[in-house]
Amino acid sequence: MTNAVITTTGPDKPGVSAAFFRVLGSYNVELVDVEQALFSGRISLSAYVDLNPNRLEDIEQGLRNTLSIYQQQISAELSDALPRSRSTHAVVVMGRPLTASHLSSVAQELANFNVNIDRIRGLSQEPVTALDLSVTVPGEEESLRKALAALSAQLGIDIAVESAGLSRRSRRLICFDCDSTLITGEVIEMLAAHAGKEAEVAAVTERAMRGELDFEHSLRERVATLAGLPASVIDETAASLTLTPGVRTTIRTLKNLGYRVAVVSGGFIQVLEGLAKELDLDYVRANTLEIEDGKLTGRVIGKVVDRQAKEDFLREFAADAGISMSRTIAVGDGANDIDMITAAGLGIAFNAKPALREVADAQVNHPYMDEILQILGIPSDDVVRAEDAE
Incomplete structure (x- = not known):
């Protein structure tokens, strides 16, 4: 027995997955890992398997014959690589708009730090387009965070980096x-407007927010008005x-x-x-x-x-x-x-x-608070379904 990766791609129709695994089962193939994705009416189904290498060509031909009615394309090849990478981090990229050039720049910056992109999935289309990149960071992450923060400012998009795994899902x-x-x-500026002191108070507020004034002193000064x-x-x-x-x-x-x-x-x-x-x-x-x-x-x-x-x-x-x-x-x-x-x-x-x-660990530079949900990896479709159900 040896390992292989077998993939079918084509139009998404009921029965594709059942036929795919029925053929593999007829050759006593053992499953190690499986991933299926649907995108814009098309299916991509991959299986990392243990099989008799002498039967690989027969399996591939059997899949072609069976899945031809579904207009599927089949690939099968031996592989000694691990079935999938266990990503160490999530990088969420958000923009309005988010262009291919933006993503190219982010991917190149990740490559500069020898970071591998393991998976990309869409999180939302509104109010911003958000993509969730599962990545493997080989070394320390602080330099990567700083580089991505600088890139975020340069491109006018938002980029957040988080550790993957349970830590991302366990916040409460x-x-x-x-x-x-x-x-x-x-x-305080709204209150000050009633006293005709809005401009004066706003100037003090701005300096305090930038850290130029002691907050308590500035607050008491503004409240006095x-x-x-x-x-x-x-x-x-x-x-x-x-x-x-x-x-x-x-x-x-x-x-x-x-x-x-x-x-x-x-x-x-x-x-x-x-x-x-x-x-x-x-x-x-x-x-x-x-x-x-x-x-x-x-x-x-x-x-x-x-x-x-x-x-x-x-x-x-x-x-x-x-x-x-x-x-x-x-x-x-x-x-x-x-x-x-x-x-x-x-x-x-x-x-x-x-x-x-x-x-900060992450930045939101668009005026939409629900970007926080995307940073946490929560797809907008899940939010809409929950709202509808409620």
Whole structure:
């Protein structure tokens, strides 16, 4: 007995697989590994087998005769290679559009690091085209990550690298930043607009997000501009929040998969409470605005939710959920999220400032939160079927 690879390709029709294995069975062929793929109405079915090498030509001819009515093309050859590579990593490539030239550049960069592409499958066509590449990385991955991050910026597409196997499928807690991540704007700027101080506050916010200012100092400075505003502006601001596209689908899908979902915000709990209830979030932490006699005092109560606090809360949520930090995901956009992003098992920079992109494991540079599902290897078809069933 020896090993061989036998393949049939052609139009996909009922009965092709049954006839293929019926012929192999008639020659007492033993199966070692099988892979079948359907693509645009065509089937590709390969079997890695043990057989009597003297019967290979007879088997090939038998397949041709039997499968000719299905318009199949047959190939059969002896092989001493392993049936399939056990991939070490997943590389997800996302673009709108995603062109053949983009994929060529990614494949060449992988080849430069002696990385073999074992398999490619499509994950989505909307809102971005996403391809999942199963690859084998022969050495350390940090240099590869940096090279792919640079290529991502150069090409204007998103590229994420993750370890393959159980670690990719075992995560069960995701923690979002809120402003400019879960929602499209900055809450404090919305509040400041009521005081006619939006431009002034936005300038301070931008510097804080880039890491140029201490977050707590900048927050207190910005909140001070709100002094004297009626507390009713909180409800008005809460009613005007706009979710980032794909947030509802992403959170609903992850919760259906057993995830706990958290939000940690440098914004304000009074504004987020309704949203947290609407999205069925498991954990919510944010700053608290002080209110006296129905007006904002321009101060916050208690400890400020700053960069360190965000990491601390992520660790608190993981402990409460009974999972290790390696099974957590954090998503943010600014310097205030750096500690949380680096502490998580998977840190995702969402349309982020450079300081955060440099330390994140993956980047999303399109305005669609459901790209996170693709990074996790969840096909959009599975999401749609689950939504329809629900």
